[in-house]
């Protein structure tokens with residue numbers, strides 16, 4: 619059954635086999651399935667560093683902002699008992715573990731260099747800080763991506779501010795109105 623504040627069947631998600639895949643600012647992150655698609659589910663814990671306000675802010679932002687460097691937001695649940703954010707599952711794990719990995723087969727030096735170069739142009743390096751409080755919130759990431767894109771577009775195109783803005787909204791794909799995520 620769908621709760622008015624859940625845009626997917628949260629109970630069904632929990633009924634399927636889940637396992638813990640990590641822990642972050644919101645709380646524990648679980649692996650799950652939604653219509654046979656693998657997802658990562660971040661459950662908001664009572665002791666969360668990032669509280670309910672940040673939870674709501676992340677939902678509102680990720681429903682509007684889409685970017686190749688932001689993990690795809692699949693859905694959420696906010697029925698007072700279950701508060702969870704659902705994302706596309708990243709099967710290759712997180713960047714920090716790849717960068718720290720000593721096994722040469724995991725990530726080539728060419729790959730590391732490419733990632734480092736791309737990260738230097740954007741906000742990614744701050745996201746791999748080992749301390750949660752030092753990592754940016756999704757809102758801060760969206761602002762930084764916007765600024766990076768502005769600089770990149772300005773550098774490449776040398777256009778006036780108006781055309782930069784229109785290109786940015788295309789690149790970041792920011793909807794002007796909140797829209798529900800299709801089931």
Ligand SMILES: Nc1ncnc2c1ncn2[C@@H]1O[C@H](COP(=O)(O)OP(=O)(O)OP(=O)(O)O)[C@@H](O)[C@H]1O
Pocket residue numbers: 639640641642643644645647658660668689705706707708709711712750753754
């Ligand atoms: N979409 C995902 N796919 C696969 N694993 C994920 C996904 N999201 C999170 N994880 C795993 O869960 C861990 C914790 O993720 P989470 O996003 O809550 O923490 P974080 O990245 O440290 O962010 P925060 O700044 O909110 O603490 C990650 O390091 C990663 O191992």
